[in-house]
Amino acid sequence: MDFQKNRDEVFQAVAHATREAHRPHNSVKIIAVTKYVDSSIAKELIKTGIDHIGENRVDKFLEKYEVLADENLTWHLIGSLQRRKVKDIINYLDYFHALDSIKLATEIQKRANKTIKCFLQVNISREESKHGFMVEEIRQAIKAIRNYDKIELVGLMTMAPFDADKKQLDEIFSKAHALQKELSQLGIANMPFTELSMGMSGDYKEAILHGSTFVRIGTAFFK
Ligand SMILES: *Cc1c(COP(=O)(O)O)cnc(C)c1O
Numbered sequence: 007m008d009f010q011k012n013r014d015e016v017f018q019a020v021a022h023a024t025r026e027a028h029r030p031h032n033s034v035k036i037i038a039v040t041k042y043v044d045s046s047i048a049k050e051l052i053k054t055g056i057d058h059i060g061e062n063r064v065d066k067f068l069e070k071y072e073v074l075a076d077e078n079l080t081w082h083l084i085g086s087l088q089r090r091k092v093k094d095i096i097n098y099l100d101y102f103h104a105l106d107s108i109k110l111a112t113e114i115q116k117r118a119n120k121t122i123k124c125f126l127q128v129n130i131s132r133e134e135s136k137h138g139f140m141v142e143e144i145r146q147a148i149k150a151i152r153n154y155d156k157i158e159l160v161g162l163m164t165m166a167p168f169d170a171d172k173k174q175l176d177e178i179f180s181k182a183h184a185l186q187k188e189l190s191q192l193g194i195a196n197m198p199f200t201e202l203s204m205g206m207s208g209d210y211k212e213a214i215l216h217g218s219t220f221v222r223i224g225t226a227f228f229k
Contacts, residue, residue: 012227013054020221023214034214037082039206039224041066045073051227052077060084060103060222064091071098084163084203084222086127086137093117103127103163103203103222106137108150111157118156121196125163125203128185130178133167141185152194161201161219162186166209175209179216186217 205213
């Protein structure tokens with residue numbers, strides 16, 4: 007694998023999509039999702055110029071963190087988190103992308119020693135298999151979480167169906183963007199809602215067109 011080449015291709019494609027969307031240069035941050043490889047291979051990729059690293063599982067996150075904690079990275083947990091594992095990981099995170107229940111928020115509030123930047127995961131596509139709040143549950147979540155000083159709701163995270171076509175992607179990503187803008191207007195102190203975590207290797211261009219500020223990319227780095 008030529009990591010430098012893959013890295014440069016991904017960064018150039020993201021920059022291109024950002025220009026096409028008439029958005030400011032560097033307004034989209036790229037999270038390298040290293041879940042497919044072990045720590046030593048992840049380290050090789052990181053040396054090519056990576057600032058943000060993401061893992062979807064607690065055990066794999068901790069494995070990487072042990073080896074790469076000194077690398078000046080911003081650490082993202084992008085996958086769902088079981089309540090009983092919150093205490094093992096929460097204080098190593100910079101960003102948590104999959105806040106999907108009020109009970110989980112309550113456990114984070116209890117265990118965190120610092121404020122954790124969190125994304126509310128929202129199930130825009132309404133797929134049965136997907137985690138996340140339904141749109142109509144979000145108001146209630148906000149009401150519960152607004153009193154939690156260890157949680158900062160920086161934005162929304164969503165995932166499109168694996169086999170979504172262009173039309174479905176546009177629909178899902180534009181709905182998420184509209185909802186994020188609406189929530190940002192609420193002006194709640196610990197809920198800026200300025201960010202949108204959406205877009206993976208197969209759909210980040212569409213996500214950037216619809217306002218994504220964090221793309222989570224794995225496969226494209228490891229081909
Ligand atoms: C694996 C994963 C990604 C990256 O997916 P690729 O298609 O490999 O780019 C993004 N988000 C989440 C939540 C993931 O689990």
